[in-house]
Amino acid sequence: MEAVHEDCIVQIRDDEPGYNLNKFCIPNHYMEDLEYVFIPHGLIMDRTERLAREILRDMGGHHIVALCVLKGGYKFFADLLDFIKALNRNCDRSIPLTVDFIRLKSYCNDQATGDIRVIGGDDLASLAGKNVLIVEDIIDTGRTMQTLLNLLKQYKPNMVKVTSLLVKRRSQTPAYRPDYVGFEIPDKFVVGYALDYNEYFRDLNHICVISENGKEKYKK
Numbered sequence: 001m002e003a004v005h006e007d008c009i010v011q012i013r014d015d016e017p018g019y020n021l022n023k024f025c026i027p028n029h030y031m032e033d034l035e036y037v038f039i040p041h042g043l044i045m046d047r048t049e050r051l052a053r054e055i056l057r058d059m060g061g062h063h064i065v066a067l068c069v070l071k072g073g074y075k076f077f078a079d080l081l082d083f084i085k086a087l088n089r090n091c092d093r094s095i096p097l098t099v100d101f102i103r104l105k106s107y108c109n110d111q112a113t114g115d116i117r118v119i120g121g122d123d124l125a126s127l128a129g130k131n132v133l134i135v136e137d138i139i140d141t142g143r144t145m146q147t148l149l150n151l152l153k154q155y156k157p158n159m160v161k162v163t164s165l166l167v168k169r170r171s172q173t174p175a176y177r178p179d180y181v182g183f184e185i186p187d188k189f190v191v192g193y194a195l196d197y198n199e200y201f202r203d204l205n206h207i208c209v210i211s212e213n214g215k216e217k218y219k220k
């Protein structure tokens with residue numbers, strides 16, 4: 001897989017202070033459970049629009065199967081596909097796009113367990129010969145994505161590209177870098193825009209940093 005150039009990535013610095021919760025619309029039930037707004041919803045949308053353009057530029061010659069990694073990827077998937085559909089209906093060169101869904105589970109509280117469960121994926125055989133776009137919410141250690149890529153290879157797709165809204169910046173060289181990245185973020189636990197902490201916070205529009213209070217309150 002080709003290396004991703006640094007200038008293709010929007011980097012959020014380690015000392016990014018974020019935005020005060022009181023300056024944005026946050027559900028009241030989460031006000032005590034978050035530190036600050038980290039990536040406002042509008043910025044996510046603007047960046048996603050640009051990723052859609054780049055994905056179509058590279059993959060637009062052939063039928064694309066967009067594979068959503070649930071549950072965390074569902075917002076990014078839906079918004080990304082809306083942008084791709086808008087491009088498709090507004091230019092002469094358009095391509096058919098079909099969708100598929102898969103679930104992988106690897107987290108307990110905010111810790112990677114190293115234990116990955118694949119749920120669903122009954123239709124993976126239909127990926128044979130197709131150009132597959134895997135859509136993820138976040139790549140942390142990269143281990144989950146390695147597992148998924150190894151699994152998909154068995155179904156002999158023509159091409160597999162990966163887009164992740166977020167990648168975490170880690171001190172060790174990451175095991176895996178996706179082809180299209182929305183934002184590279186510091187190693188903090190973030191929630192919102194379908195990213196969860198034990199299933200909570202998916203009902204939050206902005207990507208926020210969780211507070212100690214939030215971690216304790218929604219601990220398993």
Ligand code: HPA
Nearest residue numbers: 140188189190191195196
């Ligand atoms: N938030 C939510 N889910 C995650 C994260 C995170 O920071 N890292 C890996 N999975």
Ligand code: MG
Nearest residue numbers: 072137195196
């Ligand atoms: Mg997740």
